[in-house]
Amino acid sequence: MSGKVETMTPELKAFIEEWKTKPGNLxxxxxxxxxxxxxxxxxxxxxxxxxxxxxxxxxxxxxTFYNFFRLQKAGKYNVQVCLGTAxxxxxxxxxxxxxxxxxxxxxxxxxxxxxxxxxxxRCLGCCGLAPVAVVNGEVHGxxxxxxxxxxxxxxxxxx
Amino acid sequence: MAFESYVLVCGGTAxxxxxxxxxxxxxxxxxxxxxxxxxxxVVKTGCLGFCEQGPIVxxxxxxxxxxxxxxxxxxxxxxxxxxxxxxxxxxxxxxEQAKKLVAEANIPFYQKQxxxxxRNCGVIDPxxxxxxxxxxxxxxxxxxxxxxxxxxxxxxxxxxxxxxxxGAGFPTGMKWKFAMMQPKGQKYMVCNADEGDxxxxxxxxxxxxxxxxxxxxxxxxxxxxxxxxxxxxxxxxYPLAIRRLxxxxxxxxxxxxxxxxILGSGFDFEIELRFGAGAFVCGEETxxxxxxxxxxxxxxxxPPFPAVKGLWGRPTVINNVETLANIPVIINKGAxxxxxxxxxxxxGTKVFALTGKVNNSGLIEVPMGTTLREIIFDVGGGIxxxxxxxxxxxxxxxxxxxxxxxxxxxxxYESLAKIGSIMGSGGLIVMDETDCVVDIAKFxxxxxxxxxxxxxxxxxxxxxxxxxxxxxxxxxxxxxxxxVQMQNISDAMCxxxxxxxxxxxxxxxxxxxxYFMDEYMEHIRDKKCRxxxxxxxxxxxxxxxxxxxxxxxxxxCPAGAISGAVKTPHVIDQSKCxxxxxxxxxxxxGAISHG
Numbered sequence: 001m002s003g004k005v006e007t008m009t010p011e012l013k014a015f016i017e018e019w020k021t022k023p024g025n026l027x028x029x030x031x032x033x034x035x036x037x038x039x040x041x042x043x044x045x046x047x048x049x050x051x052x053x054x055x056x057x058x059x060x061x062x063x064t065f066y067n068f069f070r071l072q073k074a075g076k077y078n079v080q081v082c083l084g085t086a087x088x089x090x091x092x093x094x095x096x097x098x099x100x101x102x103x104x105x106x107x108x109x110x111x112x113x114x115x116x117x118x119x120x121x122r123c124l125g126c127c128g129l130a131p132v133a134v135v136n137g138e139v140h141g142x143x144x145x146x147x148x149x150x151x152x153x154x155x156x157x158x159x
Numbered sequence: 160m161a162f163e164s165y166v167l168v169c170g171g172t173a174x175x176x177x178x179x180x181x182x183x184x185x186x187x188x189x190x191x192x193x194x195x196x197x198x199x200x201v202v203k204t205g206c207l208g209f210c211e212q213g214p215i216v217x218x219x220x221x222x223x224x225x226x227x228x229x230x231x232x233x234x235x236x237x238x239x240x241x242x243x244x245x246x247x248x249x250x251x252x253x254x255e256q257a258k259k260l261v262a263e264a265n266i267p268f269y270q271k272q273x274x275x276x277x278r279n280c281g282v283i284d285p286x287x288x289x290x291x292x293x294x295x296x297x298x299x300x301x302x303x304x305x306x307x308x309x310x311x312x313x314x315x316x317x318x319x320x321x322x323x324x325x326g327a328g329f330p331t332g333m334k335w336k337f338a339m340m341q342p343k344g345q346k347y348m349v350c351n352a353d354e355g356d357x358x359x360x361x362x363x364x365x366x367x368x369x370x371x372x373x374x375x376x377x378x379x380x381x382x383x384x385x386x387x388x389x390x391x392x393x394x395x396x397y398p399l400a401i402r403r404l405x406x407x408x409x410x411x412x413x414x415x416x417x418x419x420x421i422l423g424s425g426f427d428f429e430i431e432l433r434f435g436a437g438a439f440v441c442g443e444e445t446x447x448x449x450x451x452x453x454x455x456x457x458x459x460x461x462p463p464f465p466a467v468k469g470l471w472g473r474p475t476v477i478n479n480v481e482t483l484a485n486i487p488v489i490i491n492k493g494a495x496x497x498x499x500x501x502x503x504x505x506x507g508t509k510v511f512a513l514t515g516k517v518n519n520s521g522l523i524e525v526p527m528g529t530t531l532r533e534i535i536f537d538v539g540g541g542i543x544x545x546x547x548x549x550x551x552x553x554x555x556x557x558x559x560x561x562x563x564x565x566x567x568x569x570x571x572y573e574s575l576a577k578i579g580s581i582m583g584s585g586g587l588i589v590m591d592e593t594d595c596v597v598d599i600a601k602f603x604x605x606x607x608x609x610x611x612x613x614x615x616x617x618x619x620x621x622x623x624x625x626x627x628x629x630x631x632x633x634x635x636x637x638x639x640x641x642x643v644q645m646q647n648i649s650d651a652m653c654x655x656x657x658x659x660x661x662x663x664x665x666x667x668x669x670x671x672x673x674y675f676m677d678e679y680m681e682h683i684r685d686k687k688c689r690x691x692x693x694x695x696x697x698x699x700x701x702x703x704x705x706x707x708x709x710x711x712x713x714x715x716c717p718a719g720a721i722s723g724a725v726k727t728p729h730v731i732d733q734s735k736c737x738x739x740x741x742x743x744x745x746x747x748x749g750a751i752s753h754g
Binding site for chain 2: 023024025026027028030031061062065066067068069083084085086088089090121122123124125126127128129130137138139140141
């Protein structure tokens with residue numbers, strides 16, 4: 001985790017102002033926060049609570065309820081390994097173990113260099129390609145454990 | 160046709176990851192080079208369904224169907240097929256038959272399918288409203304707004320027999336009727352596109368391939384129930400579907416099909432997107448509404464039903480994507496056309512995401528009443544790798560496991576309920592003999608325990624207890640009494656849980672206990688897992704007759720569990736063995752086996 005203090009971007013602030021009066025805005029605003037920073041930083045959560053005039057506890061209540069929101073910054077390359085049923089049957093759990101082994105980190109943790117993080121996700125909706133991993137939106141399908149090291153190298157080379 | 164030929168490139172998620180974008184680009188440049196730019200149009204469509212064989216390219220008007228196409232193949236397709244009119248045989252689908260199958264209609268995967276919901280998927284460019292309009296799109300709106308009263312629309316849907324495709328199968332027309340009968344005032348129309356069932360992607364494909372059909376259906380529903388505002392609650396994990404919906408809403412608004420005074424009829428309707436954030440419980444109507452309101456997605460007791468008191472306390476109808484995709488067709492072709500398809504109690508078709516150990520994974524749509532055997536063996540091409548069919552699971556974590564003796568059950572809501580499963584939203588997962596049913600039950604319970612919102616005790620505590628028992632059994636510590644306890648807990652969860660998640664969470668356990676009790680008993684009494692999935696129950700042994708005493712396994716064993724002198728047969732100390740399988744992988748003589 002980086003110790004960097006995030007500051008609210010003008011775009012985000014404008015977005016919050018725009019949504020402020022709409023009922024049921026909190027989840028949409030949090031999506032935008034996560035899109036901006038890659039996670040929900042505490043200082044931004046506090047500022048958002050003030051801007052929307054909702055208790056901070058409510059924001060954390062929502063953030064921790066939903067799987068999609070994260071409180072820690074993901075790696076530059078976020079590896080999402082699908083553990084939906086189809087992927088599970090075709091060996092998704094072996095794929096995730098291989099990623100953990102190759103990267104030396106557990107699920108929901110980021111490598112010390114900040115380059116990779118591993119996440120287990122529920123169905124990505126490409127069951128035809130099972131087992132599947134998605135790295136920053138790029139789908140890698142029909143995986144075997146022997147492919148994992150190559151995929152990591154491919155991103156590591158990009159830096 | 161304005162063009163002589165059309166090249167349809169599947170732009171579903173599976174094909175995109177296989178390089179569909181590069182194929183589209185390659186076609187564009189090759190066609191330009193061949194001077195065919197004005198004669199052949201390239202369209203990137205929604206999912207064609209045959210994901211197993213992607214990327215897929217289809218050429219019209221001949222209907223030639225090319226599978227596993229790569230960008231390098233495009234030059235040949237253009238030169239041979241589009242210039243000389245000769246089919247590129249090597250790219251056609253060939254299911255182990257000598258005769259190459261050329262057209263889509265000849266491929267067994269498509270023969271038993273009947274497409275209503277997916278009528279436009281893989282046919283139109285989902286980002287062009289004109290493509291949709293050309294295929295009778297938005298025609299139903301005109302009919303509804305100018306020729307029908309809201310009551311007539313509701314009656315038509317009631318008469319069609321359409322039932323909710325989200326899983327429970329509640330008659331759609333009834334839902335609409337309840338909301339319509341509420342006093343005038345602010346009402347809401349909500350589309351549930353929060354497809355959270357692991358192993359299912361029907362809604363995703365529909366939204367990506369034919370977004371306008373959902374908008375059209377929502378406008379019709381809004382008119383029928385008297386709502387002027389609609390929300391599409393969609394998974395944030397589906398960025399492509401979100402983008403296509405945003406494009407579609409913008410285009411429809413531009414043409415006056417959304418917004419104030421639609422087509423001059425005086426009816427106003429607008430649609431907003433709201434993103435889900437990954438909570439399975441939000442498939443439950445009342446939890447979904449909580450989420451749209453910006454809260455934790457916790458269900459509420461019913462009644463009051465959302466049709467009476469829903470979003471912000473106002474009457475609200477919530478329909479699933481697949482349900483809505485049927486609506487414009489029913490309006491255009493009439494209820495009497497629709498209710499002739501299907502079985503006595505269940506009309507129309509069902510889209511399934513057919514996955515697991517089947518040869519042709521993909522997105523399929525079949526008439527209700529089709530049997531599981533037809534789906535798995537005819538459409539799905541049977542079990543992959545020459546394995547045996549063991550079971551199928553419908554309804555995901557809320558459904559049951561269906562054993563081979565029910566393969567000839569015609570699919571409808573009632574027949575599936577009778578054999579202990581549910582229709583569910585459309586996940587259909589096929590298992591073979593290498594899958595362990597106890598392990599599968601554990602997989603689903605693990606999911607529902609994780610996704611339980613924790614509001615009511617039967618689901619929160621019962622689910623956890625069930626999972627503990629399953630862990631005990633797969634670890635080899637189970638007792639026969641555990642089975643009795645599991646049955647009691649399952650029944651209690653069904654009866655006492657607040658919402659559908661808890662009420663159905665024990666279905667995988669109940670159905671596996673019902674049909675595969677012998678396998679549970681093997682785990683408990685014999686400490687054995689016949690599929691070898693439950694690693695703690697595996698024991699590795701060395702065949703002394705085959706062992707040459709090479710010491711390779713002993714050196715590889717991380718636990719130091721293998722002993723023996725050089726050139727004499729080795730032995731595994733079972734108490735030290737951690738069941739990693741390294742020895743078996745190392746042995747060159749095939750002397751080590753597990754069971």
